[in-house]
Amino acid sequence: MRYLVTGGLGFIGSAFIRLLVAERPKVEIVNLDAMTYAANPANLASIAENPRYRFIKGDITDPAAVAAAIGEGVDAIVNFAAETHVDRSILDPEAFLRTDILGTHTLLEALRERRIPRYLQVSTDEVYGDVESGESIESSPLRPRSPYSASKAGGDLQVLAYRATYNLPILVTRGSNTYGPYQYPEKLIPLFVTNLIDDASVPLYGDGQQVRDWLHVEDHARGILTVLERGEPGEIYNIGGGNPRTNLEITRRLLAGCGRSFESHVRHVADREGHDRRYAISSSKAHALGWRPTVEFERGLEATIAWYRENESWWRPLKSGEFLAYYQRQYAHR
Ligand code: TYD
Numbered sequence: 001m002r003y004l005v006t007g008g009l010g011f012i013g014s015a016f017i018r019l020l021v022a023e024r025p026k027v028e029i030v031n032l033d034a035m036t037y038a039a040n041p042a043n044l045a046s047i048a049e050n051p052r053y054r055f056i057k058g059d060i061t062d063p064a065a066v067a068a069a070i071g072e073g074v075d076a077i078v079n080f081a082a083e084t085h086v087d088r089s090i091l092d093p094e095a096f097l098r099t100d101i102l103g104t105h106t107l108l109e110a111l112r113e114r115r116i117p118r119y120l121q122v123s124t125d126e127v128y129g130d131v132e133s134g135e136s137i138e139s140s141p142l143r144p145r146s147p148y149s150a151s152k153a154g155g156d157l158q159v160l161a162y163r164a165t166y167n168l169p170i171l172v173t174r175g176s177n178t179y180g181p182y183q184y185p186e187k188l189i190p191l192f193v194t195n196l197i198d199d200a201s202v203p204l205y206g207d208g209q210q211v212r213d214w215l216h217v218e219d220h221a222r223g224i225l226t227v228l229e230r231g232e233p234g235e236i237y238n239i240g241g242g243n244p245r246t247n248l249e250i251t252r253r254l255l256a257g258c259g260r261s262f263e264s265h266v267r268h269v270a271d272r273e274g275h276d277r278r279y280a281i282s283s284s285k286a287h288a289l290g291w292r293p294t295v296e297f298e299r300g301l302e303a304t305i306a307w308y309r310e311n312e313s314w315w316r317p318l319k320s321g322e323f324l325a326y327y328q329r330q331y332a333h334r
Contacts, residue, residue, distance in 0.1 A: 002028045004074040006060050006107065007081030009033040011183045012122065012175070014043035015221040016080065021047045024225075028052045032069040034059040034081065034099075037322055038184045042314055060103035066110045076118035076228060079107055082155075085186050086126075086148045087330050090273055093147035100151035101158065108162045111170075119159070120171045120228050125213070125238065125281045127153040127174060135282040138174070138236040145274050156236075169233040173224050176240040176281060180217035180300065181307040185315050186326070188212075189301075192251060193308045194315055196258035196265060203331050206271030208248035211278040215241030216295035226291040237289070238281040243297040253298070257305040269334035 003020065007013040008031035020027050033039050035057055047053050058065025060081045070077075081103055083089065083096040104121065111119050128136035129143030142157075144150040162168045183190045192202040215223075223239035231237055255262055283291075308315060 001026055001075045002030065002073070004030045004032060004069050004077045006032045006069075006077070006079045007039070008055075009035065009039035009041060009043055010080055010084075011038070011043070012178055012217055012220055012224075013080030014040075014182060015180070015217045016078065016224055017044060017053070018047060019218070019221045019225060021050055021053060029054070030069050030071070030074065031055045032058050032060065032065065032081070036083075038084070040182070040184075040318070043182045059099075061098055061106055063106055063109070066106055070110060070114055070116070073114065074116055076120065077107055077111065077116055078120045078122065078224065078228060079104065080122045082122070082152065084148065086146045087186070087272065088326070089146055089148035089151070091329060093151075096147050096151040097154070100148075101154040104155035104158050108158060108168070111168055112162065112166050118169050118171070118228065118233070120173065120224065120231075121155060121159045122224060123156050123172050123174045124149065124152050125174050125176045125240065125279045126276065127156055128279070128281070130276040131278050131280045135280045136238070137282050138238055138285060145276060163234050171227055171231045171233065172236040173227050173286075174236065174238050174281065175220050175223065176213040176215045176279060178215050178217050178220045180304055181311070182314070183217070185318055186323070188247065188250065189254070189304065190308065190315070192254045193258065193305055194319060196254060196260050197309060197312070199260075201265050201267040202251065202254075203267050203269040203334065204247060204251055205269060206275060208246060208251060209277070210247050210275060211244050211280070212247070213240050213279055213281065214243040214245060214250075214297055215239065215293060216297075216300040219293040219295050223286055223291050223293075226289050227286065230289045235285070237286045238283045239286050239291070240281040240283040241293050241297065242283070244280060245297070253301055254305065257302060269331065
C-alpha cells in the first residue's frame with residue numbers, strides 16, 4: 001500500500017505519519033508538503049531515514065507537484081495541507097482560499113483522473129460555526145464565520161460535490177481543537193506555554209469564556225486512521241475530544257503548570273473579531289467505527305507542558321523572524 005499524505009510536515013499530519021510508520025508496516029508514505037511557515041522537518045526527524053517514507057516539496061495547488069507525488073499511483077490520499085490559523089485568516093484571507101479550497105480542488109481532479117481508491121479530507125469542527133447549545137452532528141448546517149472556517153467549509157463542499165457528481169470514494173473528518181507536541185506556537189496552548197516558560201504575559205481574548213473541545217493530537221491521528229480504514233465512502237465523521245473547557249480554565253491550568261500567577265501573567269486583550277463562543281460536536285459516528293479518544297485531558301495537558309519545557313530547541317527558533325512580525329501585527333495594538 002502507498003499513501004499520499006499532504007501537509008505531512010505540519011502538526012497533525014506529522015503525528016499521522018509517525019502513527020503510520022509505527023503501526024502500519026505494510027504502508028509506504030509519500031509526504032507532499034509546501035513547507036510554509038508552519039511546516040517543520042524536525043516534526044519527522046525520527047522517521048526521515050525510514051525506507052518506507054519519502055518527502056516531496058510541493059504545493060497542493062500545483063497539479064504537476066500533485067502528479068509527481070502520485071507517481072505510478074497511490075492507494076489513498078489523506079489531505080492535511082491547509083492554512084489553519086483563524087487570526088492569520090482575519091489578517092490575510094487569500095492564502096486560505098488558495099490552499100484550503102483550490103488546493104483541495106487540485107487533489108480532487110487528480111483523484112478523478114487517476115481513479116485513486118480512497119481520499120480523506122481532514123477538516124474541522126469550525127465549519128459548523130458558533131454552537132450556542134447542544135452538539136453539531138455531521139448533517140448539521142455549515143455556518144462558518146471566519147475566513148479560515150469558510151475556506152475549510154469550501155473545501156468540504158468541493159469534496160462532497162465530487163462525491164455526488166463523479167461518485168468518488170471520499171471521506172471527511174471534522175476534528176475538534178487539537179493539542180500536543182509539535183504544534184506551531186501561534187495557537188492558544190503552545191503560544192501560552194512558550195510565553196509562560198519565557199516569563200512573558202499571555203494575551204487572553206475578551207472574557208475568556210469561549211469553549212473549545214480539546215483533543216490530543218495522537219487521538220486525532222488515530223481517529224483519522226480509523227476513518228480511512230473503516231469509514232463508509234461518502235460519509236463525514238466528527239472527531240471530538242470530549243473535553244469542553246473555557247479558555248479561562250485552560251489559561252489557569254497552563255499558569256499552574258508553569259508556576260506563574262494570573263495577576264502577573266495574563267494580559268486581557270481586545271476580543272478576536274467574529275469570535276465563535278463555543279464549538280461542540282457529537283462523535284458517535286466515529287465511535288461506532290471503534291474509535292475513542294484515550295488521552296485523559298489533564299494528563300495530556302501536563303505532558304504537553306513538559307514536552308515544551310524539554311524541547312526548547314524545537315520551538316525557540318520558531319519564535320523569531322516571521323513569527324515576531326506576526327505577533328507584533330496581531331497583538332501589539334490590542
Ligand atoms: P486557537 O488556538 O487559535 O484555535 P481556534 O481559534 O481554531 O479555536 O484559539 C483557541 C481559543 O483561544 C479561541 O477561543 C481563541 C483563544 N485565544 C486567545 O484567547 N488568545 C490567543 O492569543 C489565541 C491564539 C487564542
